[in-house]
Amino acid sequence: MMVSGSPQPPSLLSARLSAQDKKDLDKFTKFLALKSAQIIVQSRMGEKISTRCNPESSGTDWFNLAIKDLPEVLAEAKSAMNKGGPRLPLCVEIFLKTAEGDTMVLENWAVGVKPEMVDPSVRVTYTVYNRMGILLKSLVSVTRVTPAYKLSRRQGPDSYVICYKIYVGEPQLTNLGEGYNSMKVGQLSTPVGTIYLSVAYRTKMTISPQPSNDSSIMVKSDHFRPESSPKHGRPNSVDSDPLSETIKSGAFAESLKKPRLPPDFDPLADIPFSSLLSLGKPPKKASPSVTDTLVPDDTPTQDDSDNGNVTPKCPSLSDDFIMVDLKTPFAGSNANTDLGLFYRECQSAPQLEAFANDPPVLDQVGDLTKQLEAFETNLLEYDNVITQLCNADNNN
Amino acid sequence: MNARSQTFELEVEGHQVDEAVASIFHTVLFHRSLGKFCYKQEGSYSVGTVGYEDVDCDFIDFTYVCCSSYYLDQTLKREISGFSEALRGNDGPGSGQISLEFFQKKKTRWPFHTECIPWEVWNLRLELIKLNNEHERQLCREKVGELLTEKILYVADVMNRHDYVPKMPNQSELDLIFDTTYPDIQPYLFKLSFTTSGPTTVSVGSTMKKLIKETLSL
Numbered sequence: 221m222m223v224s225g226s227p228q229p230p231s232l233l234s235a236r237l238s239a240q241d242k243k244d245l246d247k248f249t250k251f252l253a254l255k256s257a258q259i260i261v262q263s264r265m266g267e268k269i270s271t272r273c274n275p276e277s278s279g280t281d282w283f284n285l286a287i288k289d290l291p292e293v294l295a296e297a298k299s300a301m302n303k304g305g306p307r308l309p310l311c312v313e314i315f316l317k318t319a320e321g322d323t324m325v326l327e328n329w330a331v332g333v334k335p336e337m338v339d340p341s342v343r344v345t346y347t348v349y350n351r352m353g354i355l356l357k358s359l360v361s362v363t364r365v366t367p368a369y370k371l372s373r374r375q376g377p378d379s380y381v382i383c384y385k386i387y388v389g390e391p392q393l394t395n396l397g398e399g400y401n402s403m404k405v406g407q408l409s410t411p412v413g414t415i416y417l418s419v420a421y422r423t424k425m426t427i428s429p430q431p432s433n434d435s436s437i438m439v440k441s442d443h444f445r446p447e448s449s450p451k452h453g454r455p456n457s458v459d460s461d462p463l464s465e466t467i468k469s470g471a472f473a474e475s476l477k478k479p480r481l482p483p484d485f486d487p488l489a490d491i492p493f494s495s496l497l498s499l500g501k502p503p504k505k506a507s508p509s510v511t512d513t514l515v516p517d518d519t520p521t522q523d524d525s526d527n528g529n530v531t532p533k534c535p536s537l538s539d540d541f542i543m544v545d546l547k548t549p550f551a552g553s554n555a556n557t558d559l560g561l562f563y564r565e566c567q568s569a570p571q572l573e574a575f576a577n578d579p580p581v582l583d584q585v586g587d588l589t590k591q592l593e594a595f596e597t598n599l600l601e602y603d604n605v606i607t608q609l610c611n612a613d614n615n616n
Numbered sequence: 617m618n619a620r621s622q623t624f625e626l627e628v629e630g631h632q633v634d635e636a637v638a639s640i641f642h643t644v645l646f647h648r649s650l651g652k653f654c655y656k657q658e659g660s661y662s663v664g665t666v667g668y669e670d671v672d673c674d675f676i677d678f679t680y681v682c683c684s685s686y687y688l689d690q691t692l693k694r695e696i697s698g699f700s701e702a703l704r705g706n707d708g709p710g711s712g713q714i715s716l717e718f719f720q721k722k723k724t725r726w727p728f729h730t731e732c733i734p735w736e737v738w739n740l741r742l743e744l745i746k747l748n749n750e751h752e753r754q755l756c757r758e759k760v761g762e763l764l765t766e767k768i769l770y771v772a773d774v775m776n777r778h779d780y781v782p783k784m785p786n787q788s789e790l791d792l793i794f795d796t797t798y799p800d801i802q803p804y805l806f807k808l809s810f811t812t813s814g815p816t817t818v819s820v821g822s823t824m825k826k827l828i829k830e831t832l833s834l
Contacts, residue, residue, distance in 0.1 A: 270668075273801050274800075284663050286665045354775055355776060357668075362768065362772050364680060365680075369679065
């Protein structure tokens with residue numbers, strides 16, 4: 221009953237692939253690649269797809285699947301495949317383009333053949349054709365669940381649009397960023413090799429600073445194209461990028477100077493002000509009068525009073541604590557100092573008001589003279605009190 | 617029967633039951649449906665085209681694809697809502713299993729009924745969870761969406777292993793393999809069934825077992 225029998229030795233069967241079968245297989249493979257490109261590109265256009273079942277098909281629908289043909293995509297795919305060289309692997313790269321013109325590659329789909337894995341026993345005209353249909357159905361289903369699908373549904377001319385690029389050659393995966401995922405959509409065996417469909421997609425959608433010793437947290441929307449960064453006048457500007465959900469330009473927009481922050485400062489920390497609660501690092505607990513201790517030596521010294529990175533000037537703080545006043549995102553200009561003050565008050569016992577209102581020393585000395593004079597004039601009175609007390613003792 | 621079977625487990629909120637089941641079963645049926653066969657003469661037939669459409673879920677951050685066949689969708693909706701009601705009703709047990717079973721019929725001699733032989737079964741075990749606020753609901757929308765993503769990838773993986781499916785029949789035996797009642801599409805014969813069982817029943821059962829065991833050992 222099994223449809224696919226166990227593979228037989230290729231030596232017996234390789235010759236059995238007739239010229240007609242080979243021609244058919246070539247044709248099927250070509251249309252599999254062309255239809256794959258259509259499915260992928262159409263799934264990223266931002267709209268819901270709906271095609272109708274047709275019970276009385278005239279036989280023009282490849283793989284018995286109603287896939288629309290967009291002329292532009294068809295032309296792109298055909299021109300990529302007809303460049304004279306090998307036709308596969310055919311890659312469809314999906315990338316995001318912001319309104320400013322910055323781009324970020326989101327995923328890379330590939331259709332290819334592994335010639336080393338052959339199954340000479342499968343029937344080309346029937347089995348291979350039907351399995352290609354199943355593979356395309358899997359592609360339709362899988363294109364809806366990778367992260368770029370949701371992004372594509374939210375695209376718009378004011379924020380970003382999703383674009384595609386079709387080329388033949390080994391998939392270029394380096395521009396998918398660190399930690400990208402790859403997976404196989406499906407594969408099928410043919411007498412000339414195993415046809416596969418796979419995808420690699422970006423997992424880090426949030427633009428974040430690269431780990432380095434540089435204390436700068438400067439973040440650019442063209443982070444992934446460092447060679448083009450100097451063209452942009454305002455390096456801090458990320459406001460046009462919809463992906464940078466955790467870093468908004470407002471946080472540092474007041475100042476055009478490079479903000480200087482501790483190297484361990486984590487701009488992506490979920491809790492605002494959380495760095496206030498951590499203890500300062502031992503090498504940096506120098507005397508509080510040195511205001512630049514938090515700035516690494518290699519950073520040029522600047523007046524940073526307007527940049528919000530100020531060491532505390534309050535000598536009453538305990539030594540192991542270094543206060544960092546941060547200008548934080550979303551906060552009003554004074555809100556953070558309130559919290560700083562509150563924290564300082566909690567850090568050590570508050571000063572008694574009695575001490576705070578002490579008069580000057582000279583006044584205190586004058587007071588003493590007056591008091592001594594008063595005591596001397598009242599000396600007789602004190603003597604009387606003592607005598608009375610002595611008498612009272614005797615009565616007891 | 618040595619039908620291959622796949623079992624998925626999911627924890628969802630009551631509202632999400634219908635969509636969670638539909639997204640997986642529709643994806644399976646999309647792969648297991650062919651275009652309508654149209655016979656011209658014996659031995660010669662043309663195969664219709666399968667259309668598909670995207671469905672956005674209301675209660676899950678998720679989009680899935682199904683065959684664009686109104687009647688197939690109705691069949692699935694009817695069966696799934698029966699399961700959903702049993703699961704979520706006032707005295708609903710809070711957990712249960714719904715199955716999508718593909719089978720082929722085998723003709724037998726009178727007076728026996730036609731024999732149904734399953735060849736592929738998809739089970740989906742659901743456990744209902746209660747959410748306390750909108751924040752938890754939002755997290756659950758995303759989490760269930762991620763879990764369904766895994767399931768869809770797994771379905772695609774299974775479909776591309778090219779395991780056994782019934783042999784293509786000739787015209788007279790077509791309805792032993794395919795459901796030919798749909799006007800626009802031709803799925804392999806399938807049926808849906810469900811069971812619901814709560815944790816209470818399980819504990820009573822195990823208590824009884826324990827009691828009987830103890831009685832016997834005395």
